Amino acid sequence: MAPQESASTPELGASSASGFSRRTVLKGLGVGAGAIAAAPVLAACTGGSKPSAGGSASVNTTSKSTSLGSSGSDDVPKRAIQAMIDAFQTKTGDKVSINTVAHNDFQNKISTYLQGSPDDVFTWFAGYRMRYYAKQGLAAPLDEVWSKIGANFSDAIAKASTGDDGKKYFVPNYNYPWGFFYRKSVWAAKGYQVPTTFDQLKTLCAQMQKDGLTPIAFGDKDGWPAMGTFDYINMRTNGYQFHVDLCAHKVSWDQQKVKDVFDNWKALLPYQDKAALGMTWEESAQTLAKKKSGMYLLGSFVTQQFTDKTVLADIDFFPFPAIAVEGQDAIEAPIDGFMLSKKGGDNGAAVALLEYIGSAEGQDAYAKIDTSNIATAKGADTSTFTDLNKKCAEAIANAKSISQFFDRDALPAMANNVMIPALQAFIKDGTYDTKNLEAQAKTLYASQ
Incomplete structure (x- = not known):
């Protein structure tokens, strides 16, 4: 969702004056x-x-x-x-x-x-x-x-x-909050428990994999969804303020704290959908609907994809588990x-x-x-809130810190031109280069 466009992108053409389209958040x-x-x-x-x-x-x-x-x-x-x-x-x-x-x-x-x-x-x-x-x-x-x-x-x-x-x-x-969404019936049948720590999350993923599920649904064909995973692991590893400072380039990308984020994420890569780079977030949502995946880290807008009321009623949510600092105090809620x-x-x-x-x-x-x-x-009327709506609203209200998504908190060109290819390369083979990230960030932010 970067506000800066590619120079090679052709001009956009006219749309219906009376038609509407989608808000796919990010x-x-x-x-x-x-x-x-x-x-x-x-x-x-x-x-x-x-x-x-x-x-x-x-x-x-x-x-x-x-x-x-x-x-x-x-x-x-x-x-x-x-x-x-x-x-x-x-x-x-x-x-x-x-x-x-x-x-x-x-x-x-x-x-x-x-x-x-x-x-x-x-x-x-x-x-x-x-x-x-x-x-x-x-x-x-x-x-x-x-x-x-x-x-x-x-x-x-x-x-x-x-x-x-x-x-x-x-x-x-x-x-809308970002967090893990899952089907209650699948979890009840398997006896899964909501994890509150990163170790518990990894243990749960391993069990889901043994049970024949893709533990974490993931679709990053469009580039932006992976930023949500990066943001959460960064905030849980280094704290909310570090997220803000990194996005504003007040701190360097080439440091151990950033490397720790990628290293922590590596522990989840074996459990994320292997086809992620070829799937949109909408397509990934269907794996959750069809009970092929165990959970999905995304914004609550994911529920727009569950048009079957039986499926929608079966969806629940939990915040990203704690890793090192600040527990689960921060929430991503653009x-x-x-x-x-x-x-x-x-x-x-x-x-x-x-x-x-x-x-x-x-x-x-x-x-x-x-x-x-x-x-x-x-x-605003809350009388028709579902249990899921209430849980999402409470998660936002109880958070000590609320972050915007990376591509909203950071320089648009940094999100679009640097982070998308960097994160997609990481998803593909687990490699990262913090020196390169810092070099590009330094150039981009200095031009502002």
């Missing part, structure tokens, strides 16, 4: 040539708005139409965003045209998109990747919106929505939401849409369709 780092070649374009659907130097300072309050650039191209988020927009249009009478692009393609061309003729509102993420485009002057500040919706969010959420200049640039919609392009900064309908998205009412409209995530607004 899928944007997939840069396979085949996927890019077939990419539709991020079209110029600006809803008639013009550039505004000060963002919301000169809002045209008479505007009754706006546009949304969406990366939500999977079925569930596609329908969920549509439901939210329908509710907004019914409530306000405003019209929203939607330009939907496949998730990977949207993110691989985001820089070109924002510098061209972007939609007024666009789907994006909290963390470094939000601050990056705000700092580039490609997003309009949302302090006016936050003056209306600020009370709906916790201090931690507000902080995650703030740019380097202290202004708000992001309206959160939901977040925040997804929306931003306002600089060119959409004077559109009153766009501002109204973002205010609605930041309300419990707006987030409830989304969550009625997509039950795999946790709404961020206070007052």
Whole structure:
């Protein structure tokens, strides 16, 4: 999901103004040539708005139409965003045209998109990747919106929505924890117990393998999923702050702490799906559904793939086990939401849409369709939460530290151009080169 695109990536093409697509959370780092070649374009659907130097300072309050650039191209988020927009249009009478692009393609061309003729509102993420485009002057500040919706969010959420200049640039919609998901019926039949330590996890994996299961489902064809494993092993081995400092290149990659992460991961490689590099995360999810794998380390969005209600009701979750420091205190729970392009900064309908998205009412409209995530607004309806929803929400609420995904906490080019090939090489043969990682990081971060 790197915001920086490859120079060789072709321009994206127009998508239906009324169609939606998927939000595959972190899928944007997939840069396979085949996927890019077939990419539709991020079209110029600006809803008639013009550039505004000060963002919301000169809002045209008479505007009754706006546009949304969406990366939500999977079925569930596609329908969920549509439901939210329908509710907004019914409530306000405003019209929203939607330009939907496949998730990977949207993110691989985001820089070109924002510098061209972007939609007024666009789907994006909290963390470094939000601050990056705000700092580039490609997003309009949302302090006016936050003056209306600020009370709906916790201090931690507000902080995650703030740019380097202290202004708000992001309206959160939901977040979701990463952890191990598994089928309760399989575990009950085999007598498996939830591991809380790394040694227990390895022992469990060995038993699952003896029982004829692939212990850990894994699909890294698109490149980004492996970062979740790296993040967790790093935080469990070295602590949350080291994760933050490494992502910001405040510490060197060429040191023993980083080597320890890879060495700890080596202990799991024999238990991860051997076909991982040729499988998407969706394909890997099916191995869990079909009881061919024992567990799956991914975000709670994985449950979108379980359309059979019997299977969905059989899914449970546990946090990544402790390894060395801080126990299980940190959790990876990225925040997804929306931003306002600089060119959409004077559109009153766009501002109204973002205010609605930041309300419990707006987030409830989304969550009625997509039950795999946790709404961020206070007052959002939790009455229909499943036991799995409750467990995920509690895991986020009880965490002492919440990380964004690596490609959101780090420089986009570091995630896309360096980590994907490095982690895929490691998955293939267990080799790593921390000196090379440090050399590339030094060059990339020095250019910022």
